[in-house]
Amino acid sequence: MSNDRRRAPQDRRQTSRVAAVFAVKKALAVAGSPIQLCQAEDIAPAGMTIKRPRGSSVMPRTEVALSFALPGSGEEISARGLVVSDTSVGAFRRTGVRFIALPPEHAQLIAGYCRRRGR
Numbered sequence: 001m002s003n004d005r006r007r008a009p010q011d012r013r014q015t016s017r018v019a020a021v022f023a024v025k026k027a028l029a030v031a032g033s034p035i036q037l038c039q040a041e042d043i044a045p046a047g048m049t050i051k052r053p054r055g056s057s058v059m060p061r062t063e064v065a066l067s068f069a070l071p072g073s074g075e076e077i078s079a080r081g082l083v084v085s086d087t088s089v090g091a092f093r094r095t096g097v098r099f100i101a102l103p104p105e106h107a108q109l110i111a112g113y114c115r116r117r118g119r
Contacts, residue, residue, distance in 0.1 A: 028062065038050040058095060060085065065080055083097055084096045
């Protein structure tokens with residue numbers, strides 16, 4: 001096991017995240033995979049944490065497709081990501097996702113949102 005995996009998730013992050021609450025649609029990045037409605041907990045230009053209904057776990061390195069609109073923006077953001085963590089927390093599951101494919105204009109929207117909220 002690498003030393004990086006032994007550290008707490010917040011210690012492994014390359015960028016700090018800002019608290020955020022908004023709806024996120026998540027699906028496994030496999031054609032025909034069902035869409036699950038989730039809630040964002042935090043976001044950064046490199047990734048986000050989502051809270052989702054308790055149930056099946058998602059293995060690390062699983063590719064997911066996400067779509068969401070940032071608060072105050074009507075633009076739908078589409079991103080592909082890799083699951084980096086998935087734990088049970090109370091009645092929910094908390095899933096950390098690192099973005100792996102994000103259109104440049106969507107990356108700019110997320111970076112701007114984080115700058116404004118990080119003050």
